[in-house]
Amino acid sequence: MKRVAVLGATGIVGQRLVSLLGNHPWFELTAVAASEKSVGKKYCEVVRWVIERPMPAKAGDLELLPISSDIAREKIDIVFTALPAEIAKDIEIELARQGVIVVSNASPMRLEPDIPLINPEVNADHIEAIEYQRKIRGWSGAIVKVPNCTTAILTLSLKPILDDFGIKKVIVSTMQALSGAGLTGVPSMFILDNLIPFIEGEEEKVENESRKILGRLKTDGIALNTSFVASASCHRVMVLEGHTEAVFVETERDVVIEDLIRIMEEFRSNKIKGLGLPTAPEKPIVVRREIDRPQPRFDRMEGEGMSVVVGRLRKDYALSGVKYVVLGHNTLRGAAGTGVLIAELMVKKGLA
Amino acid sequence: MKRVAVLGATGIVGQRLVSLLGNHPWFELTAVAASEKSVGKKYCEVVRWVIERPMPAKAGDLELLPISSDIAREKIDIVFTALPAEIAKDIEIELARQGVIVVSNASPMRLEPDIPLINPEVNADHIEAIEYQRKIRGWSGAIVKVPNCTTAILTLSLKPILDDFGIKKVIVSTMQALSGAGLTGVPSMFILDNLIPFIEGEEEKVENESRKILGRLKTDGIALNTSFVASASCHRVMVLEGHTEAVFVETERDVVIEDLIRIMEEFRSNKIKGLGLPTAPEKPIVVRREIDRPQPRFDRMEGEGMSVVVGRLRKDYALSGVKYVVLGHNTLRGAAGTGVLIAELMVKKGLA
Amino acid sequence: MKRVAVLGATGIVGQRLVSLLGNHPWFELTAVAASEKSVGKKYCEVVRWVIERPMPAKAGDLELLPISSDIAREKIDIVFTALPAEIAKDIEIELARQGVIVVSNASPMRLEPDIPLINPEVNADHIEAIEYQRKIRGWSGAIVKVPNCTTAILTLSLKPILDDFGIKKVIVSTMQALSGAGLTGVPSMFILDNLIPFIEGEEEKVENESRKILGRLKTDGIALNTSFVASASCHRVMVLEGHTEAVFVETERDVVIEDLIRIMEEFRSNKIKGLGLPTAPEKPIVVRREIDRPQPRFDRMEGEGMSVVVGRLRKDYALSGVKYVVLGHNTLRGAAGTGVLIAELMVKKGLA
């Protein structure tokens, strides 16, 4: 059993991490940390638990530590972070320096070439970049980044299209869940009978991170995939969990829809196939043929929240390609679940 | 005062028509018709009024007539229809044959070249096609169509872009209000904590009608604008009124955003300028510079629900053009309001 | 294995029944019936499944039969009905005549003295009234009624108060979930940013059925409990599942709150204790001590949806008694779950 900790354990991604790690066959949740005012209290007394499953009992009894690289003293193998961008970077670097594996949900450094940005079924091989990372940074530990939620969902759906048909342009318009803004991020007075057509920094993340995730591992880090350009428009809607994305793709080669459906349904990803990672969904992509799916309330828990669900696959005549709708669970596939899956991959590969 | 009637007066578009016509300076609401089970009852006893303003008292006292072309016997000058597609066509044709001006919200015949499909600020001149219509159909009346709601909002925002920069491609992804499905169209059990990524027939309407509205009047009817292609993905979200659309446009000429903002703000449309139409908004396009607008709850009543509100104007690097968000009131600008505006135009031009 | 059928299988209570019976250790779901237009189609092709768990595979393959007492020909031991009141009575009587046990969610006959109205932990003993029922009706089968959803939840919370402190008056004000009105009962246009302070027939059901459920079994049927009077005000709010009820009780004897909490927490009901009924929750009443609980989204699945959750227990000085909030899952504890629990009770007692 690897000893693991969660920094930022009371937020929504932190809760998801605690929920996944609290009953994990390979990991022992050893420490949780939260903001100053909660330190010293028991996790169960402080957290406003919003996950549909009960809190793991042992996790509830943990005493909250401060958010700091001092957590390394607890002999932690892997630290999962769900921290605000402003404070994440320094702590994560210090932890890596001290020999800890950091699996980070925070956005800083995601685009640096030596920092793997991993969506396992898409680019598990990029994890090898930590060798180069250690070489140039001199760390004994490592930092690995979980992609932005919208991008994780998008790139998983794009991967088989890229492999089989080539991609020139991607236009994506999102309808994102409230949970993406954190537990208290969207006051109900602002969103009821409404939507908010802006999410700070989100569009740039989608446009840039997708090219890195779909990029290529080289000896000096990861090279962006410059064969395509992406453009995003991101919007918040009144849904609890599950980001829905309308995607328009200009492909290099003509797409026969029935072929693409088959390719997506058969997509298993040789990147992690056969590794037996506990959090990997059997089918990373589920294709629904009903005319009005995917829908967040009914489809977000597909594959325990780790599958993306694609529907409405049809030709696009404006872009010469395809258009479709993809849905994914933003705090599982889009954050905590992918973080845990990355850690499992690293354990299996002997990297953690 | 022209004598006007509403067919389908109890539905949501019908209620909007009654609300607008019940206190109109040029029109006298003389007759209302609804489905069989309501016939003979007073309007106020039957309708489940959901409009934010009180029901016009005189309208409430009208006795409901059956939905039929017999309504012409009431010496009606203009009939506004808000009927289901299946029953609209025959009744509308019969009315036109009997000399009535029909302003129709129903979708059949919208794409026929001799049937004007009018979004007044965009293509008021197309109204002249009714001369050709009368010639080939032999009608003394006429049928004029109100565009699909999403398309009305979209094309108003596209018009100044087309005029000043040229358009090659339009990609639009919508977040549409519940009211668009009618009073009882979307059960709450299906939409709470959810969205529905499909609206029957909507995408085709947007793709086709936009080319007609932005097309050109010729002696044998209206020619589609084939200089651009449009692709739509349409979705229903939990908002009462107001369709929000994320629009990506590939332009012929490079766009300077500040120029486009100015052009949109100054857009008055010489199509109806100076005609003094009571329902025409002072500013057909309102541009918001706040980073998170337009929002349906706060912006849908701009210009009494007749303006569209544009925000987030920014360059699009995937399509070489611009992207933005446009919002419009789907049952005012997108249906009843535009219907009344068309009728006002026809009166002013001596066509009704 | 008893062979069971569901009449009205595509509605929301029907779906819950199929979900519970499709994987039940004692029951084999053999037949499902729905309205005319679905007959002959497979269940999975027709139903709009809204349950959070996947549809039982075998149930999905069943061919829908018409809603009729002819279902008895399928050699059914127990028929669960979830039918509209207008059609339920005649079919249920005919089934009972033919020797079938009918466990009915429909309201007709609930108040007749020979028809057991069972909330098992409260009045399992009333099931014996079917002997009297058979005697006076001449049936070889029987009809047993599931209480109204609000009443099932209320009476479970009242039972320990009645037993230990006596009850003189009950005032209850409800906030009821959308699912209680059926799949399409509440259009979203009517309930978003709103609530509806009326539910047809509901208040009378609460006021009358509670006195029968808390009444006494006699040789000539069930006698109402006339020691108390109940008054209800029922309201629909925008919640998917879970009825919340604010309850004010005038007691005969003074209540010490900590005593009542302990009594409720220890309440196991000797009515069904030790019978090993699969659907019986370990704790029929769960007491939450947090100041702001129970809340429907977080507490409705307590005890697999079969527990009621009580919170905010406090003295009431206007009524000389207690007030509290109770929450229950209206389509599980309030309908399908209690129906299945009743059937289990009857099997265990050799009555089915």
Next chain:
Amino acid sequence: MKRVAVLGATGIVGQRLVSLLGNHPWFELTAVAASEKSVGKKYCEVVRWVIERPMPAKAGDLELLPISSDIAREKIDIVFTALPAEIAKDIEIELARQGVIVVSNASPMRLEPDIPLINPEVNADHIEAIEYQRKIRGWSGAIVKVPNCTTAILTLSLKPILDDFGIKKVIVSTMQALSGAGLTGVPSMFILDNLIPFIEGEEEKVENESRKILGRLKTDGIALNTSFVASASCHRVMVLEGHTEAVFVETERDVVIEDLIRIMEEFRSNKIKGLGLPTAPEKPIVVRREIDRPQPRFDRMEGEGMSVVVGRLRKDYALSGVKYVVLGHNTLRGAAGTGVLIAELMVKKGLA
């Protein structure tokens, strides 16, 4: 024109006050104050305006002052406060000392006998208590309190019942709007598909303030009405504006429902009748006879948000009296509107 100021102008009650005072015939909105970080900026730049009407232009241009009794230096006649309870008391006392009339929405001091707690149509005469207040406090100004929102709505509906039938007990169960918790008080993640059965301090306010409002003016302040006891259970539901209350009343004398309807409809209140106060609604109580009204979205703006709407009046047999549902706009009748109405009353009476 009286010079008026608003302390706490950016919150939701503050915005309502600005909206009402910005175009008032008797008042000139001279100063607005908000928390430290906004001081020195223009009101329109800082506020997140959520009112359905446009912000008064002059108000938008005002520069925000700090929240402090220094605002008296602006030669203000009347200060309206919408401040958090913790900071309100000291500032309000200091202002009164300096000769300012303070109309306060904050809860401290509401129950002190010399502080009028005014719901004008119910107890306008209590305003005379400021004479006694000035005598014992030595102030040249005065403090007058606006009641708690729920209580303002409740007591207006109770007043004609009290006058004509006598009241022994009042049980009230509320469904309160989000706006009552302030602009950001209820995160959407906590309330979507949910309700919260607790509002801090609310039940005590309803139970105590109602007895003061319905109490009697004496020479040494206001005496509570001890002829009745009230018990409240308060709950937050997903509605933007409008508190709905289910009320059960035990009366001294038997109530004939049709009489009570007539009495309520005719209720004009001799307390302020004929004074010509601009904000007074023509009908303080509107009775709806439809079976499913009042509903917040459709009825909250009755009388410009200053009327309460009563429906479902029916006999209560548990309490020997009546039960009904009353709805009122919580930030107009329940806060800002009543505050302005009180100020108008004081001007008219020569007290301000």
